[in-house]
């Protein structure tokens with residue numbers, strides 16, 4: 098249950114959402130009752146899992162998921178070899194109609210994937226007629242390859258991205274068109290520019306990252322093990338957040354187009370970070386697959402209290418606030434010297450900072466022989482911040498070095 102009474106609504110390409118939190122195209126949106134449950138829980142919108150024309154074969158393979166765990170925590174990253182929905186456009190049309198009738202204040206987006214011009218255009222026209230609010234186009238599914246190389250994603254080809262976006266926009270009469278790209282390119286700004294040249298209303302970034310999830314060292318079979326074989330997965334979840342943030346920032350700094358973020362968010366803080374680097378709305382998938390639809394309560398409360406605390410009137414006011422702080426390496430300030438400093442009463446004497454600095458830093462930390470507290474040598478410490486990063490007790494901080 099949410100505890101705030103703040104208006105969190107936001108405008109995305111002319112479509113009003115009750116809050117910026119949206120379910121991305123994935124299993125949590127591939128069933129009518131599941132989307133109903135999500136809307137009842139409070140989600141602002143849902144992108145129905147990617148659909149296709151009735152003739153498109155969708156040949157799923159199970160098991161389709163595996164994960165990387167780290168430090169005793171489950172699912173730092175989730176890998177899937179899922180494809181688009183097995184529910185074709187006829188089913189999705191009916192779902193969209195029902196959802197818009199039952200939840201008129203929620204945003205229903207449909208994700209589509211075609212393999213030729215007529216298919217993309219048919220999907221757009223039929224879904225607009227069914228009443229969806231937004232059309233999201235999956236240009237980052239290996240299945241829908243129309244790029245230069247077989248198996249390549251559409252969004253890996255600048256020309257194909259612009260051309261197909263153009264076809265889709267030609268067919269769309271009412272709905273904003275969002276193009277979902279991939280972070281797996283050399284220059285995402287070029288892709289975003291192609292999306293804009295093609296006439297799209299917004300961009301969805303950054304999606305899953307192609308990955309090999311692991312290898313069973315006993316059987317030599319990578320994960321997930323499909324009867325002795327495996328293939329590359331799409332990596333999602335918390336491990337991908339830094340890639341998403343970088344992708345969002347690069348696009349937002351160079352291309353004037355609204356962005357909906359996807360890739361890695363779990364908490365309200367993650368979502369706020371994504372908005373601070375340019376996202377208008379934030380899509381969630383792995384976090385919901387892990388913790389359920391009810392995380393929406395914390396997302397809404399967290400955002401509301403953050404806005405109050407910082408004195409912002411509405412969610413839109415934080416979009417892009419961090420962008421001017423991202424500069425090239427050459428433009429970073431070099432005048433001020435900072436060094437590590439110990440907050441003694443927090444130190445748990447685990448020695449980790451000492452070991453890290455000794456073997457991976459600058460040998461600037463000694464242990465006091467009587468107290469075992471780390472002692473930082475200001476002459477040797479260049480301020481690299483390795484010790485602050487690894488300290489499990491937040492007992493180290495950076496301070497300005499005395500001249």
Ligand SMILES: Cc1cc2nc3c(=O)[nH]c(=O)nc-3n(C[C@H](O)[C@H](O)[C@H](O)COP(=O)(O)O)c2cc1C
Pocket residue numbers: 121122123124146147175177179180181182208235277303304305333334335337359360361362380381382383384
């Ligand atoms: C099992 C699974 C299936 C997915 N299916 C689709 C899909 O059909 N269409 C699509 O555009 N994205 C699909 N995605 C990608 C998600 O929509 C989302 O962009 C991605 O998982 C990154 O967000 P997250 O870190 O919040 O999970 C899928 C993701 C998962 C985990």
